[in-house]
Amino acid sequence: MIHAALVPAYLFVLPWSLQHLGGVNQVVINLAREMQRAGSFEPIVLIDDWNAPQPVWEHIHGLRTVRWCIRPFGLRMGIKERLAFGWWLRKFRPAFRDFCEEHRVAAINPHYPGLSVFTLEMVNSACAQSPPLILSFHGTDLTCLGQSHADDLARWRQLLLRASNTVVCSIDMAQRLVETFGPMAHTTVIHNGLDAAAFVAMAGGGDDAPARPTILNVAKFEGQKGQDVLIKAF
Secondary structure, eight states: OOOGGGSOEEEEEESSOTTSOSHHHHHHHHHHHHHHHHOSOEEEEEEEOTTOSSOEEEEETTEEEEEEOOOOOOTTOOHHHHHHHHHHHHHHHHHHHHHHHHTTEEEEEEBSOOTHHHHHHHHHTTSTTOOOBEEEOOSHHHHHHHTSOHHHHHHHHHHHHHSSEEEESSHHHHHHHHHHHOOOSSEEEOOOOOOHHHHHHHHOOSTTSOSSOOOOOOSOSSGGGOHHHHHHHO
16 A cells, blocks of 8 residues: 555645535545545645635545635736735745645646636746646636637637646537637546445435436536426426
């Protein structure tokens, strides 16, 4: 068995707390738990939290999480914002470098990426061995980016071309990525998975089990999810 201290870390990055309900969080939780079981990497979930100027460690859903402020870097920041960002970056860059070296971070994987991703790319370059930057899109994040100003779209396109990989959860999203930013050098489709054994264990059977087969639809109530089609089919 590999000693925990010798296992490199895989750094997931989220823009909100892991305690919130939602599909993006569940994807990250499932990935992190499977990573723990495999034992090749130790997952750490970095939560971008403006109220945590220093790393604050917690355990949520059995996973190691760290809350830490990552200031976003935007094209339209004023002079005062740029000065404040530069002052903050001088402290954060070496702190993040030490963090990556201490935990032997092997990859940085922002999910639902926003402007703080540009900051992560800046500070990642300061690491002795810059870990690969892997961007994971989930749907509405890509939709919002598609409505951005042309200058912002060009900036994102360049970032995606520089990233080690861009991950989307469906072939349709891969096509939307191309329509929004043009052909990407590295794009991988990884469909969202789930722990089927956990559902079987929770089902349990017993007297409350339905007499007839049941279809359960778990999705946001919006047109593209097609609940109306399911209802009409019945």
